[in-house]
Amino acid sequence: MSQPTPSPSVPRPSAATASVSDPNAPRRSVRILRRTIVIVIVVTFSLAAAGGIIVLLGDVESEATFKVIGTTALTGAVSVAAFCGATLIGRRVQWFGIGTIGLAAVTLGLALWFLWGDPFGGPDNYEFWDFLFKALSSFALLTAVASVSSLILLLTVRTQVVRIGLPITLGLLAAGTCLTLVTTWVESAWELEWLNRINGIVWILAALGVVVVPLTSLLLKAGTKPAEASPTLSPSMLERVDAAARAEGVTADALIDRLLTAESRTPSADECR
DSSP: OOOOOOOOOOOOOOHHHHHHSOTTHHHHHHHHHHHHHHHHHHHHHHHHHHHHHHHHTSOTTSHHHHHHHHHHHHHHHHHHHHHHHHTTTTSTTHHHHHHHHHHHHHHHHHHHHHHHSOTTOSTTOHHHHHHHHHHHHHHHHHHHHHHHHHHHTTOOOOOHHHHHHHHHHHHHHHHHHHHHHHHHHOGGGGGOHHHHHHHHHHHHHHHHHHHHHHHHHHHHHHHSOOOOOOOOOOHHHHHHHHHHHHHHTSOHHHHHHHHHHHHHSOOOHHHHO
């Protein structure tokens, strides 16, 4: 009598292997990162707001009150910009969101230095003061434009109008930013009337795009019909198909293809009798 051959044991994946192969791990990490950024923003702005309220209960006309209120306003504005950048994390353009958060952090640091420190270095250091003021203005402009661009990049309806209007709007914002930076750092640029006119026209068109493109996306999204959900097989049915395919010695795709071909075959004349 022959001895039964023991069936080979299938090795079970370890916990480390299961965690590495988990397809939901990147999504969870993105959610954790977003949640952390939001918590930092909320806590920072809450502390600044609490400080502003406490100071307002005391001497309103003191210099410390002015600085604390200014800190609260700056923190609130920069927090909104950082939140706009955080909304892009986990998307294809998350690098732009991370850059927006970085610009917001630099802008807040420079603004707080101007508010609480002594960046001017005395009345004789005008050139250094002018450089720092231009740098702060430039970073504030870049942060504001990046925040608006981050919100526009959240548009999901990729119709023909949005596909055309989105890159045009982003291009106009970039062009307006470059022209403004030129007039900020090059003093002689203010004397060029044609440059100032072009700069104004570009910003007007950019503002028009910022308003029109999102509204168009919302209107088109409201008018579209929801797509019908494609039918899917349950896990138990997939297991039954795999078991039947293993019994036939073929793959699951080959088995389903054979069954569909048999069902779609036209019966012959003898089969119809």
